[in-house]
Amino acid sequence: xxxxxxxxxxxxxxxxxxxxxxxxxxxxxxxxxxxxxxxxxxxxxxxxxxxxxxxxxxxxxxxxxxxxxxxxxxxxxxxxxxxxxxxxxxxxxxxxxxxxxxxxxxxxxxxxxxxxxxxxxxxxxxxxxxxxxxxxxxxxxxxxxxxxxxxxxxxxxxxxxxxxxxxxxxxxxxxxxxxxxxxxxxxxxxxxxxxxxxxxxxxxxxxxxxxxxxxx
Amino acid sequence: xxxxxxxxxxxxxxxxxxxxxxxxxxxxxxxxxxxxxxxxxxxxxxxxxxxxxxxxxxxxxxxxxxxxxxxxxxxxxxxxxxxxxxxxxxxxxxxxxxxxxxxxxxxxxxxxxxxxxxxxxxxxxxxxxxxxxxxxxxxxxxxxxxxxxxxxxxxxxxxxxxxxxxxxxxxxxxxxxxxxxxxxxxxxxxxxxxxxxxxxxxxxxxxxxx
Numbered sequence: 001x002x003x004x005x006x007x008x009x010x011x012x013x014x015x016x017x018x019x020x021x022x023x024x025x026x027x028x029x030x031x032x033x034x035x036x037x038x039x040x041x042x043x044x045x046x047x048x049x050x051x052x053x054x055x056x057x058x059x060x061x062x063x064x065x066x067x068x069x070x071x072x073x074x075x076x077x078x079x080x081x082x083x084x085x086x087x088x089x090x091x092x093x094x095x096x097x098x099x100x101x102x103x104x105x106x107x108x109x110x111x112x113x114x115x116x117x118x119x120x121x122x123x124x125x126x127x128x129x130x131x132x133x134x135x136x137x138x139x140x141x142x143x144x145x146x147x148x149x150x151x152x153x154x155x156x157x158x159x160x161x162x163x164x165x166x167x168x169x170x171x172x173x174x175x176x177x178x179x180x181x182x183x184x185x186x187x188x189x190x191x192x193x194x195x196x197x198x199x200x201x202x203x204x205x206x207x208x209x210x211x212x213x214x215x216x
Numbered sequence: 217x218x219x220x221x222x223x224x225x226x227x228x229x230x231x232x233x234x235x236x237x238x239x240x241x242x243x244x245x246x247x248x249x250x251x252x253x254x255x256x257x258x259x260x261x262x263x264x265x266x267x268x269x270x271x272x273x274x275x276x277x278x279x280x281x282x283x284x285x286x287x288x289x290x291x292x293x294x295x296x297x298x299x300x301x302x303x304x305x306x307x308x309x310x311x312x313x314x315x316x317x318x319x320x321x322x323x324x325x326x327x328x329x330x331x332x333x334x335x336x337x338x339x340x341x342x343x344x345x346x347x348x349x350x351x352x353x354x355x356x357x358x359x360x361x362x363x364x365x366x367x368x369x370x371x372x373x374x375x376x377x378x379x380x381x382x383x384x385x386x387x388x389x390x391x392x393x394x395x396x397x398x399x400x401x402x403x404x405x406x407x408x409x410x411x412x413x414x415x416x417x418x419x420x421x422x423x424x425x426x
Contacts, residue, residue: 011253
């Protein structure tokens with residue numbers, strides 16, 4: 001397997017917001033092709049509980065966009081980098097990131113394809129084993145979908161804010177009560193040709209060997 | 217980007233159980249290299265809440281293997297195994313192989329995220345798991361490209377507290393997946409049997425086909 005291709009794919013598939021081409025249509029067949037690739041990701045017990053709601057209807061996209069905008073500007077209290085306060089790289093990029101995030105909030109309804117990956121059953125009050133198993137039966141497929149789309153020139157914005165109003169979105173799309181939405185993917189062709197890896201805390205600073213706090 | 221490579225990577229990276237080479241060591245540097253690649257997966261607000269425990273110590277691997285078997289028998293009691301050997305013999309045999317050799321994998325990698333799931337709204341809960349599970353899947357993809365297989369497992373977390381005790385994990389951490397990793401034997405994998413995505417794709421309204 002060509003390792004350079006794999007590493008480029010895995011390190012430069014980013015959430016795309018300002019580089020989404022909102023005017024260029026996306027062929028439904030291409031979406032379906034990528035979904036067939038995506039479901040090859042592992043899922044718990046091969047129970048195949050995945051579902052994907054693809055929204056191309058402009059009225060429904062606008063409705064989701066309005067919900068997202070309301071959450072983004074009025075309801076969401078961001079953690080403001082609470083995981084890692086004081087890290088220079090976050091302070092430096094916060095303005096750019098905020099700009100990119102608000103751009104998405106202002107334009108989500110115009111993104112040509114919305115995809116909401118879902119998993120059968122509800123488990124918000126279940127223990128961590130069941131939660132990890134259920135999310136683990138859909139989120140790898142969602143990430144594979146984003147990787148497959150990227151390889152075909154399509155960018156994706158990975159967001160969860162619409163889940164503040166999961167029921168409202170479920171009603172809009174007819175999603176049954178016993179199905180859990182896990183993420184919202186806004187999909188469009190991207191402009192430009194390449195992406196760089198994102199700033200991250202190196203994994204080695206977060207890797208422990210044989211027990212918490214132990215370095216190799 | 218070479219689509220043939222991408223498609224092969226995404227469709228033939230499988231949970232490997234019976235084809236793990238338990239006799240061949242996996243260099244720690246290779247695991248570290250793959251972890252650096254994996255953390256490039258997207259995460260909410262770039263918060264970098266990932267934490268990884270790599271278990272190579274034989275005693276701790278054995279302790280985790282014992283927990284895995286305790287959990288396994290609850291999910292796959294003997295009668296379920298007997299039935300599975302009739303209805304899906306290959307899968308069942310591979311589950312048994314992992315049950316019997318969980319701790320023999322040269323490394324167990326446990327992907328964790330900072331934060332706890334209790335009392336979270338759906339948005340925060342999806343954020344918690346969404347910050348770590350794409351990374352874990354990227355890790356499996358990166359390992360696979362280097363000849364190393366992994367099995368995606370969660371049942372050991374029915375004994376989450378015991379796992380945390382063995383690894384001295386802090387209380388504010390959530391364990392999300394445990395990957396036994398080893399070089400795989402043979403040189404290729406086939407796509408899995410799945411319900412086709414087109415049967416589970418709803419266009420604009422639940423149940424509507426294109």
